Amino acid sequence: MKEDKRFYTFVFAPTAKSQLRKINIPHNILFAILGFAAVGFLTVAYGAYRLAQHAVVVAKLNILQNENRVLREQNQEAESKKDLLLSRLAALDTTQRQLAQASGISRSDDINKNIGQGGPDEEANLSDIERVTVALENELRKIKDVFDKNQVKLASTPSGWPVRGYITDGFGMRRNPFGGGGVESHGGLDIATNHGTAIEATADGIVIFAGMYGGYGNVVVIDHGYGVTTRYGHMSRIDVAVGQHVTRSKVIGAVGSTGRSTAPHCHYEVRLHDRPVNPLSYLSVGRS
Numbered sequence: 578m579k580e581d582k583r584f585y586t587f588v589f590a591p592t593a594k595s596q597l598r599k600i601n602i603p604h605n606i607l608f609a610i611l612g613f614a615a616v617g618f619l620t621v622a623y624g625a626y627r628l629a630q631h632a633v634v635v636a637k638l639n640i641l642q643n644e645n646r647v648l649r650e651q652n653q654e655a656e657s658k659k660d661l662l663l664s665r666l667a668a669l670d671t672t673q674r675q676l677a678q679a680s681g682i683s684r685s686d687d688i689n690k691n692i693g694q695g696g697p698d699e700e701a702n703l704s705d706i707e708r709v710t711v712a713l714e715n716e717l718r719k720i721k722d723v724f725d726k727n728q729v730k731l732a733s734t735p736s737g738w739p740v741r742g743y744i745t746d747g748f749g750m751r752r753n754p755f756g757g758g759g760v761e762s763h764g765g766l767d768i769a770t771n772h773g774t775a776i777e778a779t780a781d782g783i784v785i786f787a788g789m790y791g792g793y794g795n796v797v798v799i800d801h802g803y804g805v806t807t808r809y810g811h812m813s814r815i816d817v818a819v820g821q822h823v824t825r826s827k828v829i830g831a832v833g834s835t836g837r838s839t840a841p842h843c844h845y846e847v848r849l850h851d852r853p854v855n856p857l858s859y860l861s862v863g864r865s
C-alpha cells in the first residue's frame with residue numbers, strides 16, 4: 578500500500594507585522610484530527626440533548642406527582658364526605674321511617690331496596706346516594722301531605738273551652754230549669770260566668786249563623802268542616818257575621834242571658850252531622 582505523502586500547508590501571521598509562518602500538516606493526520614473533533618462534538622451534542630430530555634422528564638414527573646398528590650387528597654376528602662353523607666342519609670331514613678309509621682303511610686318498596694341492604698361489601702356510589710335522596714324526598718312529600726291534612730283537621734276540631742267558668746248543666750237529660758217537674762234533653766254544656774265575658778271560637782271555621790234563634794237567644798253557629806259545627810248561645814253581644822272565617826280563640830261575642838236562660842252563661846254545643854254530641858269530650862282535645 579502506497580504511503581500518503583501529501584501535506585496541507587497552513588500559512589498564517591500571529592500579528593499584522595510579524596513574518597508569515599508556515600505549518601505543514603500531513604494529509605492523514607489532519608483528517609484524523611478533524612475526525613476526532615467531529616466525534617467529540619457529536620458526543621457532547623448528544624450528551625447535552627439527553628441531559629435536556631432528562632430535565633424535561635423530571636420536570637413533567639414533578640408536575641404529575643404534584644397533581645397526583647392533590648388528586649389523592651381530593652379523593653380522600655370526597656370519600657370522607659361520601660361517608661358522612663351516607664350516615665346522614667341513614668339518619669334521615671330512620672326519621673322518615675318513624676314519621677311514615679306515625680302518619681300511617683306504608684313505605685314504597687323502592688326505598689327499602691336502596692337503603693340498609695347493600696351491606697359493607699358493596700361500595701355505595703354517587704348515583705346510589707342520588708337515588709336514595711330522591712326516594713327520601715318523595716316519601717317526605719307524602720308525609721307532609723298527610724301532616725298538612727291533619728293540621729287542617731286538628732285546627733278544625735273543637736278544642737278547649739269557649740269561655741272559662743262553672744259547668745252548671747251537663748249534656749243529656751236534665752230537670753227542666755224553668756220548673757214544672759219535667760225532664761228535657763240538654764244538647765250542650767252550660768258554662769256560667771260573668772255577664773260580658775268574651776266567648777272564643779273553639780276551632781277554625783266559618784260562621785254560618787249569627788243572630789237571635791228561639792231559646793238560644795243570640796247565638797253564633799260555626800261550621801268547622803268534617804261534619805262538625807259548634808253553637809254558642811245566650812250571648813249578650815255578637816262580634817262576628819255570617820260568612821266570616823274565624824280561627825281558634827277568636828272572640829266571637831260575649832256572655833249574656835238572652836233567650837231561654839235564667840242567668841248569664843254560655844250554652845256551648847258541639848254537633849256531629851247536626852246531631853248534638855257531648856262537648857266534654859272536646860274540651861281537652863289537643864290540650865295538655
Ligand SMILES: [Zn+2]
Pocket residue numbers: 746763765766767843844845
Ligand atoms: Zn244550655
